[in-house]
Amino acid sequence: MDKVKALKQTPLFGSLSEDTLVKLSEKTSEKFLKTGEMVFLEGEEAKGMYVIVSGTIRAMRIGADGREQVIHTERAGATFGEIPVFDGGLYPSTVVADEDSFLLFIDKKDMHQLCYEYPEIALAALKVLSKRLRYCASLIESLSLKEVSQRIASLLLEEARQRKPNENSIEFKLTLTNQQIAARVGTVREVVSRSFTRLQQDGLIKLQGRNVKLLNIEALASFEKFYIVSQNK
Amino acid sequence: MDKVKALKQTPLFGSLSEDTLVKLSEKTSEKFLKTGEMVFLEGEEAKGMYVIVSGTIRAMRIGADGREQVIHTERAGATFGEIPVFDGGLYPSTVVADEDSFLLFIDKKDMHQLCYEYPEIALAALKVLSKRLRYCASLIESLSLKEVSQRIASLLLEEARQRKPNENSIEFKLTLTNQQIAARVGTVREVVSRSFTRLQQDGLIKLQGRNVKLLNIEALASFEKFYIVSQNK
DNA sequence: AAATGGCAGTGACTTAAGTCACACTTGGAG
DNA sequence: CTCCAAGTGTGACTTAAGTCACTGCCATTT
Numbered sequence: 001m002d003k004v005k006a007l008k009q010t011p012l013f014g015s016l017s018e019d020t021l022v023k024l025s026e027k028t029s030e031k032f033l034k035t036g037e038m039v040f041l042e043g044e045e046a047k048g049m050y051v052i053v054s055g056t057i058r059a060m061r062i063g064a065d066g067r068e069q070v071i072h073t074e075r076a077g078a079t080f081g082e083i084p085v086f087d088g089g090l091y092p093s094t095v096v097a098d099e100d101s102f103l104l105f106i107d108k109k110d111m112h113q114l115c116y117e118y119p120e121i122a123l124a125a126l127k128v129l130s131k132r133l134r135y136c137a138s139l140i141e142s143l144s145l146k147e148v149s150q151r152i153a154s155l156l157l158e159e160a161r162q163r164k165p166n167e168n169s170i171e172f173k174l175t176l177t178n179q180q181i182a183a184r185v186g187t188v189r190e191v192v193s194r195s196f197t198r199l200q201q202d203g204l205i206k207l208q209g210r211n212v213k214l215l216n217i218e219a220l221a222s223f224e225k226f227y228i229v230s231q232n233k
Numbered sequence: 234m235d236k237v238k239a240l241k242q243t244p245l246f247g248s249l250s251e252d253t254l255v256k257l258s259e260k261t262s263e264k265f266l267k268t269g270e271m272v273f274l275e276g277e278e279a280k281g282m283y284v285i286v287s288g289t290i291r292a293m294r295i296g297a298d299g300r301e302q303v304i305h306t307e308r309a310g311a312t313f314g315e316i317p318v319f320d321g322g323l324y325p326s327t328v329v330a331d332e333d334s335f336l337l338f339i340d341k342k343d344m345h346q347l348c349y350e351y352p353e354i355a356l357a358a359l360k361v362l363s364k365r366l367r368y369c370a371s372l373i374e375s376l377s378l379k380e381v382s383q384r385i386a387s388l389l390l391e392e393a394r395q396r397k398p399n400e401n402s403i404e405f406k407l408t409l410t411n412q413q414i415a416a417r418v419g420t421v422r423e424v425v426s427r428s429f430t431r432l433q434q435d436g437l438i439k440l441q442g443r444n445v446k447l448l449n450i451e452a453l454a455s456f457e458k459f460y461i462v463s464q465n466k
Numbered sequence: 467a468a469a470t471g472g473c474a475g476t477g478a479c480t481t482a483a484g485t486c487a488c489a490c491t492t493g494g495a496g
Numbered sequence: 497c498t499c500c501a502a503g504t505g506t507g508a509c510t511t512a513a514g515t516c517a518c519t520g521c522c523a524t525t526t
Contacts, residue, residue, distance in 0.1 A: 061370070063378030064459045071370050086356070087363035092370050115356055122355035123348055126319035129362040133316055134325050136369040137294070137304050143376040144419035145296030147512070178474065186377035191513060193475055209474095209522090226297045229484095229511080380482070410503065424483060426505055442492085442504095462481080462514095 003028060003104060006053040009077045011128060013051075015120045024114070028104040033097040039081075042094045046084030048107040052076050055101020059093040060183065070184045072135060073098065082125060085111050143186050146224075149195040151185040153224040156205065160214055171213040236261060236337060239286040242310045244361060246284075248353045257347070261337040266330040272314075275327045279317030281340040285309050288334020292326040293416065301416045305368060306331065315358060318344050376419050379457075382428040384418040386457040389438065393447055404446040 003025040007013045013021065031050070033039065039050065042061060058073045059080060071093050074080050083092050085108050115122040142151045160170045176184075178192040185192065199205045204220050206213040214220055236258040240246045246254065264283070266272065272283065275294060291306045292313060304326050307313050316325050318341050348355040375384045393403045409417075411425040418425065432438045437453050439446040447453055 061374040061378065063374070064461050065378075067378055069374055069377040071373055083363040083366055086359035087367070088360075089363075089367070092367050112356070115359075116352045119349045119352050119355060122352060122359065123319070123345070125359055126348070126355065126362065127321075129359065129366060130316040130320035130322075133362060133366055133369065134320070134322070136366065136373060137325050140304055140369060140372050140376065141294040141296070141302055143373065144302040145294065145298075145300055177472090188514060189474080190476080190515080194513095197475080228297050411505095412503080421484060422504085423485080423506080427483095430505080 003030075003053070006104065007051065010051055010079065011077070012079055012121060012124045015124065016118065020118075024106075024110070025104075027110050028106050031103040031105055033101045033103065035097055035099050037097050039095040039097065039103070040091050042091060044091045046081065046089070046091045046108070048105055049079055049081040049085050049111060050095075051079050051104040051106065053102040053104060055103075056098040057095050057101060058098050058183075059095045061093050067188070068183045069186055070180075071139075072132060073184075079128065082111075082129065084108075086125070086129075147227065147229070148185060148187050148191050149198055150224050150227055152181065152192065152195045153199065153204070153220050155181060155185060156212060156214060157217070157221060157224065160217070168217055169213065169215060170217065171211065174210045174212050236263075236286070239310075239337065240284065243284055243312065244310070245312055245354060245357045248357065249351065253351070257339075257343070258337075260343050261339050264336040264338055266334045266336065268330055268332050270330050272328040272330065272336070273324050275324060277324045279314065279322070279324045279341070281338055282312055282314040282318045282344060283328075284312050284337040284339065286335040286337060288336075289331040290328050290334060291331050291416075292328045294326050300421070302419055303413075303417045304372075305365060306417075312361065315362065317341075319358070319362075380460065380462070381418065381420050381424050382431055383457050383460055385414065385425065385428045386432065386437070386453050388414060388418060389445060389447060390450070390454060390457065393450070401450055402446065402448060403450065404444065407443045407445050 004018070004021045007016075007021050007025055007028075013024065016024065028051070031039070033055070039057065040046070052074055054076050056073060056075045057080060059071045060068050061071060062068055072080075080095060081091060084090060115125070142154065159174070159176075160172060163172050164170055174181075178189045178196075182189050182192045196205070196207060199220075200207050202223075204215060204223060206215055237251070237254045240249075240254050240258055240261075246257065249257065261284070264272070266288070272290065273279070285307055287309050289306060289308045290313060292304045294302050294304060296302070305313075313328060314324060317323060348358070375387065392407070392409075393405060396405050397403055407414075411422045411429075415422050415425045429438070429440060432453075433440050435456075437448060437456060439448055
């Protein structure tokens with residue numbers, strides 16, 4: 001069965017035996033989503049969590065003016081909606097499919113039982129949440145202490161890292177729209193656009209349409225970390 | 234023994250029997266800190282995590298210009314530094330004592346062993362991290378989508394909640410300096426000061442020195458959530 | 467091959483927030 | 497008591513970021 005294979009791929013359930021995975025997979029229910037469809041809304045009652053078999057999702061919050069801030073994104077093999085499973089509360093953010101996606105739903109109670117029966121699952125979940133917490137802490141830092149162009153620099157470096165591991169000049173196609181970048185980085189479309197042109201003027205990147213070339217990764221990384229504004233007069 | 238009593242109080246180890254706690258307590262080591270002393274630095278190699286027996290700490294990041302952003306604060310009974318225990322990385326932020334504090338240190342390996350032996354500990358840890366993640370998500374939202382005075386409003390409401398549960402007009406003494414508030418809320422001292430006077434002008438609070446009175450909790454809460462700026466002309 | 471809708475780029479303007487400098491409280495410590 | 501350090505308040509100024517309003521560019525779709 002396909003579901004079993006999918007569960008096997010995840011960091012959460014990868015440690016389980018074939019048999020156990022079969023039993024688990026029988027308890028899951030399936031959910032198909034088209035791009036843009038919502039999985040759940042912030043504040044909704046939560047009955048369980050999701051595993052992404054294929055596709056990608058974003059978890060986000062929406063401000064009073066309608067602006068969107070992405071909290072985290074997840075792709076195939078990852079899970080989301082775990083928080084209410086472990087602390088009993090409501091879903092902490094709204095989740096939307098960023099591509100057509102196939103999800104498995106796992107009930108709260110089943111998950112608890114698994115954690116008691118197989119401590120390695122609890123440990124794996126702890127690892128997943130820890131990584132997420134790291135990411136959130138960095139996002140907090142950059143929202144509070146860094147400028148937009150620095151945040152964009154780090155997004156570009158991260159995108160690059162996910163493609164080719166390590167060269168000193170990397171070129172790739174941006175799959176994100178400026179609007180999506182803005183929502184991740186905590187600004188608006190126009191500012192993203194201007195930041196790109198500024199990074200280009202400063203010789204850190206080269207743009208041609210949606211094609212980005214990081215001209216000097218070293219410099220970009222140090223810009224991301226250390227750039228300080230005019231200071232005093 | 235005092236250590237055992239302290240461990241018993243924590244959400245993490247509260248479920249353990251007296252005997253187990255004694256055994257655990259023997260594995261911990263003690264650490265005393267004066268106000269302002271550092272527990273560990275962001276990026277430091279991590280050998281384990283801490284339990285706060287008494288005192289308070291703040292976990293924070295420091296920007297290139299020296300500005301500080303608090304990620305979370307913890308008080309007696311809480312734990313911190315768990316992330317590297319579960320994901321094997323370095324400490325994600327710098328932790329400093331906000332008062333004279335007494336901590337217990339628990340080794341990574343001991344913690345792992347406990348999680349295997351007592352799944353309820355792993356579950357408790359999952360709950361702790363889930364709560365922290367909720368807090369971080371809200372901080373991200375407010376840094377990205379809310380104005381400083383709104384963030385201060387929510388800080389005031391939170392402070393109030395931690396004292397008297399629910400009345401409609403609450404008065405209390407702010408223990409935080411404006412500087413500390415700024416570091417939590419993601420601004421600078423001066424802006425906090427001005428925000429306070431503005432909240433006062435708008436009739437939401439009454440200030441007398443460090444004494445704050447929330448005049449209209451309803452209104453303050455709705456200001457915190459929904460306030461929208463001038464919009465268009 | 468038009469036509470349409472979604473994106474990107476940019477000028478012009480506004481504004482919240484940050485910086486600097488200085489004066490004013492205040493609550494301990496000697 | 498009074499002195500002092502630490503903290504607060506505030507005016508004046510700068511600036512990053514946000515808003516509005518267009519223009520122009522593609523990539524589909526019919």
